[in-house]
Amino acid sequence: MNIRPEAMHWAYKWRAPMLRFARLHLQPIEEAEDAVQDALAALLALDPETLRATDPKRYLFGILRNKITDRLRRKYRNEASFTDAFADDIDSVLFDEGDRWISGAAPSQWSAPEAQLESEQFFAVVDLCVQKLPDKVARVFSMKEFLDCDPEEICATLGISKTDYWQCMSRARKQIQLCLNQRWFEGGRR
Amino acid sequence: MRSCKHYVFKLTSGQLEQAGLLERLGAAVHRLLCRPCAEFTRNDRSLDELLNRYRQHIHGDDDHGSGPR
Numbered sequence: 001m002n003i004r005p006e007a008m009h010w011a012y013k014w015r016a017p018m019l020r021f022a023r024l025h026l027q028p029i030e031e032a033e034d035a036v037q038d039a040l041a042a043l044l045a046l047d048p049e050t051l052r053a054t055d056p057k058r059y060l061f062g063i064l065r066n067k068i069t070d071r072l073r074r075k076y077r078n079e080a081s082f083t084d085a086f087a088d089d090i091d092s093v094l095f096d097e098g099d100r101w102i103s104g105a106a107p108s109q110w111s112a113p114e115a116q117l118e119s120e121q122f123f124a125v126v127d128l129c130v131q132k133l134p135d136k137v138a139r140v141f142s143m144k145e146f147l148d149c150d151p152e153e154i155c156a157t158l159g160i161s162k163t164d165y166w167q168c169m170s171r172a173r174k175q176i177q178l179c180l181n182q183r184w185f186e187g188g189r190r
Numbered sequence: 191m192r193s194c195k196h197y198v199f200k201l202t203s204g205q206l207e208q209a210g211l212l213e214r215l216g217a218a219v220h221r222l223l224c225r226p227c228a229e230f231t232r233n234d235r236s237l238d239e240l241l242n243r244y245r246q247h248i249h250g251d252d253d254h255g256s257g258p259r
Contacts, residue, residue: 021248061249091195099193106226113236117243126244145241166203173202177233
């Protein structure tokens with residue numbers, strides 16, 4: 001059995017989702033395309049026996065994940081600190097001087113969030129909320145949530161401290177919750 | 191736990207997951223006494239599942255794992 005046509009089929013089938021995934025982490029788009037091509041090339045270079053024993057999608061995204069983190073590591077290794085990761089202060093919108101919630105600022109509990117998971121429109125809103133994160137915050141957040149990197153790997157790759165990491169993750173989760181609250185759960189889009 | 195801002199930072203940064211028993215108990219007490227923080231926490235937990243499904247959505251359908259370079 002010749003494995004190459006199978007590999008070509010998988011590459012054709014998964015290229016678009018892979019590119020969508022790579023674009024979450026790499027800009028400009030040309031760099032994301034390069035990472036996807038590197039991953040596909042690695043698949044084609046694989047020996048047939050290994051390829052037959054592999055779940056192709058799992059394998060492809062696994063290769064892609066590593067290609068992306070390699071590129072991020074090279075790109076951000078020498079970058080200065082993350083102290084300017086976010087110019088605005090989301091906490092000043094949420095908390096008063098005594099560090100308690102400002103009246104009306106706290107999101108109320110989401111109604112049946114699991115019921116939204118089949119909705120394309122809902123995922124478009126999630127996409128928008130993720131895209132609206134400040135760049136450096138988005139980089140940390142997407143490595144953690146979408147590349148499954150552990151905090152130590154993220155800090156080493158991006159050259160940031162653990163404190164920077166915590167600040168970025170906290171900012172991301174607060175901002176995404178607020179965004180989903182405004183644009184979906186309380187926004188009348190259901 | 192000192193304040194809502196402090197509690198929310200510990201929760202959203204991921205530090206609470208790794209915290210010791212005393213700190214987690216302090217957080218639980220804070221949630222009992224503070225409805226906005228309790229609701230924010232439930233949303234934050236839902237966010238994990240939403241993001242998991244969002245990731246699957248980006249991938250096309252099911253999940254993936256890490257692999258070779």
